[in-house]
Amino acid sequence: MTADGVVERSFKVRAELGLHARPAGQFVSLANRFTSEITVGRGDEWVSGCSILSILSLAAEHGSTLKIRAEGADAEQAVSELGSLLETDGAG
Amino acid sequence: MAVGVVIVTHCDLGKEFLRALKLIVPDVEGIRSISLDPSEKLEEMRGRILAEIRSADESDGVLILTDMFGGTPSNVALSFHDEHHVEIVTGMNLPMLVKLATLKDNKSLEELAIFIKDYGQRNISVASQILPEEGA
Secondary structure, three states: OOEOOEEEEEEEOOOOOOOOHHHHHHHHHHHOOOOOEEEEEEOOEEEEOOOHHHHHOOOOOOOOEEEEEEEOOOHHHHHHHHHHHHOOHHHO | OOOEEEEEEEOOHHHHHHHHHHHHOOOOOOEEEEEEOOOOOHHHHHHHHHHHHHHHOOOOOEEEEEOOOOOHHHHHHHOOOOOOOEEEEEOOOHHHHHHHHHOOOOOOHHHHHHHHHHHHHHOOOOHHHHOOOOOO
16 A cells, blocks of 8 residues: 555456457446545556546557556455456456 | 437348347437338338337437438438437447447536537547557
């Protein structure tokens, strides 16, 4: 935790086809279950974790690293579960 | 979503758009599609569209998405513009549908039509303009 209620960690995209439309939809669906504000970053670019098209705009291919940042009461759980999704082959 | 959404297209484009949308947003609800067959009579087309407008309208109006301005689906949909609370946006794409399926704020029909047109245009990209140069 970098500050009160803020969690940020990096994860590798494991899915062979990268973070394409369907897994991005799964990511957003999961992100919406948390009350924390969730953003996803690649390099210096950050987008909302609740927008499928914004996540797709990061063009995160297989093996790329994404940062997930959550701010709020369930931040730790959000980053943990969303990170697991990125690191699962099934999210492809 | 308070505003109803109906897709009107040539052939089965609308149905297939919805099938693709459901892959990305499996729990999507309330977006209807009408496929127009070239052999269908005009009054039959109007009748089917009107039935969907009535089913989709929960009192805040209906956004009709069509595949191309000037095509029959658009032309027939446009004929409802003056007599019903509908707005028509032509030249739809999948990003627009994904956005409509996940939109949380309640916009009025008029606001939604402008927003979704701009959104669809913004999400047309040329690969070399968005991808980093090789080696960068």
